Amino acid sequence: MSQKEIELILMRQLASYLAMPVFLVDTDGTLIYYNDPAERLLGRRFDETGEMPVQEWSTAFTPVDEAGAPLPPDALPLVIALSEGRPAHRRFGIRGLDNAVRQIEVTAFPLLGQGDRHLGAVALFWEVGT
Amino acid sequence: MKAVFLGTRGSLASPGPETARYGGNTSCVAVQGVGGTVLVLDAGTGLRRLGALLSAPLPRVDLLLTHLHLDHIQGLGFFPALYDPEVEIHLWGPASATQCLRTRLTRYLSPPLFPVHLRDLPRPERLSFHDVVSSEEFSVGEFRVRTAFVCHPGPTVGYRIAADSASLAYLPDHEPALGVPNFPLAGDWTSGFALARGADLLVHDAQYTLEEYKDHVGWGHSAWEHAFAFAELVGAKQLVPFHHDPAHDDAFLDGLLARYSRERPGLPFSVTPATEGAVFEVG
Numbered sequence: 510m511s512q513k514e515i516e517l518i519l520m521r522q523l524a525s526y527l528a529m530p531v532f533l534v535d536t537d538g539t540l541i542y543y544n545d546p547a548e549r550l551l552g553r554r555f556d557e558t559g560e561m562p563v564q565e566w567s568t569a570f571t572p573v574d575e576a577g578a579p580l581p582p583d584a585l586p587l588v589i590a591l592s593e594g595r596p597a598h599r600r601f602g603i604r605g606l607d608n609a610v611r612q613i614e615v616t617a618f619p620l621l622g623q624g625d626r627h628l629g630a631v632a633l634f635w636e637v638g639t
Numbered sequence: 640m641k642a643v644f645l646g647t648r649g650s651l652a653s654p655g656p657e658t659a660r661y662g663g664n665t666s667c668v669a670v671q672g673v674g675g676t677v678l679v680l681d682a683g684t685g686l687r688r689l690g691a692l693l694s695a696p697l698p699r700v701d702l703l704l705t706h707l708h709l710d711h712i713q714g715l716g717f718f719p720a721l722y723d724p725e726v727e728i729h730l731w732g733p734a735s736a737t738q739c740l741r742t743r744l745t746r747y748l749s750p751p752l753f754p755v756h757l758r759d760l761p762r763p764e765r766l767s768f769h770d771v772v773s774s775e776e777f778s779v780g781e782f783r784v785r786t787a788f789v790c791h792p793g794p795t796v797g798y799r800i801a802a803d804s805a806s807l808a809y810l811p812d813h814e815p816a817l818g819v820p821n822f823p824l825a826g827d828w829t830s831g832f833a834l835a836r837g838a839d840l841l842v843h844d845a846q847y848t849l850e851e852y853k854d855h856v857g858w859g860h861s862a863w864e865h866a867f868a869f870a871e872l873v874g875a876k877q878l879v880p881f882h883h884d885p886a887h888d889d890a891f892l893d894g895l896l897a898r899y900s901r902e903r904p905g906l907p908f909s910v911t912p913a914t915e916g917a918v919f920e921v922g
Contacts, residue, residue: 511827511833512787512826512827512828512829512832512833513827513828514773514788515773515787515788515789515790515830516788518790518828518829518830519790519817519818521828522817522818522819523818525818526818622773622788623733623734623735623736623772623773623788623794624734624772624773626772626773
C-alpha cells in the first residue's frame with residue numbers, strides 16, 4: 510500500500526469538513542477523493558466507489574455549455590488545472606443522473622507541493638441554479 | 640544500531656527535580672551505527688550532552704532536523720562541534736517554498752537571538768546544508784535515510800533510518816489524527832505511514848492525553864492514544880512515546896504508562912516511553 514503525499518492527505522481532511530463539493534485528483538487524473546456534498550453530483554458515495562479513473566468519473570455527469578451542447582473534457586477547469594498546471598474557472602451546466610441540468614461554477618487549481626512536486630489538482634463546485 | 644536519547648521533552652526545556660527521570664531537555668536522539676557513523680536527530684537542548692557520549696571527537700557529524708521550531712534547534716548554538724574547525728558538519732532539514740535551510744537557521748544563529756553569526760564560525764565552509772523534500776533517500780555512512788513530509792505546522796519531515804535489517808522511524812512532532820474523527824484511516828491516507836511501516840523502533844509524538852488533545856487540535860501533536868493507533872497501523876515492533884509535554888512531570892508520566900498498561904492490554908508492540916539517557920538497541 511503506497512501512502513498519499515501529505516498535501517493530498519491534508520486536502521482530503523479539509524474537504525471532508527467543507528459544505529461545498531470538492532473533488533481531488535492525482536497526477537494521472539484519477540479521482541482519489543470527493544467529499545459528501547460532491548456525492549450528490551456523482552450520485553454515488555465515495556465509500557462505495559473508492560478511487561475512480563478519469564474515464565469513469567468524467568462520464569458520471571455530462572457537462573454542457575450554455576446552449577446545452579456537450580463540453581469536451583479539455584474545456585473543463587479540472588482538466589485544465591491538471592494538464593496545463595494553472596488555475597481555471599468556468600460556469601457551465603451538468604446533466605446529472607436525474608437528467609436535470611444544474612448550472613455550476615467550478616474553480617480548479619493544481620496542487621504544487623514543497624520542492625515543486627506536482628501532486629494533482631482540486632476542483633470546487635458551486636451550484637448557482639437549475 | 641543504537642539510539643541514545645539525549646532530550647525527550649517537547650516545546651520547552653523543563654528541567655527540575657520533578658522531571659529528572661523522563662528528562663527536561665528538548666528533542667535530541669543520537670543514532671550510532673556499528674561502523675561508527677553517528678546521526679543526530681534534531682538539535683534540541685539535549686544536543687549539548689552529545690560530547691559526553693562520544694569517546695573521541697568525530698570527524699563528521701550529521702544533524703537531521705525534522706523542522707525548525709525552537710525546541711528542535713536551540714541546542715545548535717551550544718554544540719561544541721560547531722566551533723571545532725576540524726569537524727565536518729552536515730545539516731539536513733525540510734525544504735521550504737520561500738527560503739533555504741541555511742537562511743532560515745541564520746534567523747536563530749544571529750543577534751539578537753544568538754551572539755554568534757553563522758558566518759563567523761571557524762571555517763564556515765565545513766558546514767553543509769541540505770534542503771530535503773518528501774520521499775528523498777540518501778546515505779550517511781552505513782545508514783540509509785528516508786524522508787517524508789508529515790502533518791505538523793510548517794514544513795516538517797520525519798526520518799526513517801535503516802542499517803542492515805534494523806530500522807528506526809522518528810516522528811517527534813506529528814499529528815496524523817488531525818481532521819480524522821475515527822483515527823486512523825487506511826494507511827495510504829495516514830501521514831507518516833510509509834515512513835514508519837514495520838519499523839523496529841518507532842519514536843513518536845505523544846505530547847498529550849486524549850483529554851488534553853481536545854484543546855490542542857491543530858497544534859501539530861498527538862495524544863498517547865493516537866501514537867498507539869498509529870503504531871498498530873504501521874506494524875511497529877516497539878513504540879517510544881516521545882516529546883513529553885512540559886507540564887507532564889515524572890509522576891504524571893508514570894501514571895499515564897500505568898493507566899495505558901491497564902486499559903490497553905495485549906498491544907501487538909511494546910511501549911517504552913522515552914527517558915533522558917535511555918539507550919535502545921535496534922534490530
